[in-house]
Amino acid sequence: MSRRVGVVVFPGSNCEHDAVEAVRSLGGSADLVWHGDTSVAGFDAVVLPGGFAHGDYLRPGAIARFSPVMDAVRKFADDGGPVLGICNGFQVLTEAGFLPGALQKNRGLKFLCTTVELAVASTASALTGQAEVGQVLRVPINHFEGNFTCDASTLAELEGEGRVVLRYLDNPNGSVADIAGICNAAGNVVGLMPHPERACDPILGSADGAVLLRSFLAA
């Protein structure tokens, strides 16, 4: 639990302090890492937080993948380090090729800001190691482009390898197979649209996100 988490700040990120606060509240330590830095040395885990990195220009995540820190994050991930992309961070991970698929506009063309129920679909990821398959978690979503899509062969691969980490119980955005979060083949890189860092204390309406971030801190 004394893990040191680096939370990357892109120009336009806006959930970095929530992530830092949540990690600290769970007993970890956390510091911000500017996107122009070229190293994540000294960190045990990396979070790409929510927001609008580089203004979401071109596409969400499209410019962020060129931020200097991303080379260091890629090497960190390749070496097995836990990397978590939340919301816009998930979009960055798909654009940067850490995770397959893409996040398109929500079905219904509405920005969604609500609390949803998620079911844990796999515990073989850096985000769900301490959760249980089938466990239902109430976690907020806050996105316009959260409709996960991928081609049929990628979906078959994700399902076949147990890489769907979280699913929506009542699909809010049209994501294929109700997917709310996925991981890479090794399980150390996880992306999800919901915001577990905003659900780590009952005063926020739900503390169900804590089991996810606790798992991440222990990964």
Next chain:
Amino acid sequence: MSRFDVLVEVTLRSGIADPQGSTIERALPALGFDGIERVHVGKAIRFVMEADDESSARGAAEELAKRFLSNPVIEDAAVTVVASS
């Protein structure tokens, strides 16, 4: 080296929901525009590029369009290259 005007048109791939296009299409009859279908919304990206010839300009622009200007998971990119006047 010559200069070329490049136009990259990015559109959602067929099968990918285009809620902007369908919303526009649904609004058209209210304005009296009938008989319009298959409305799609995309992006047009223009730039000027230096290259040895049109073929190498096209090759580089298509590479750029595929690797950066579009996301091939959900988008198609059409590249048009003409010599700058």
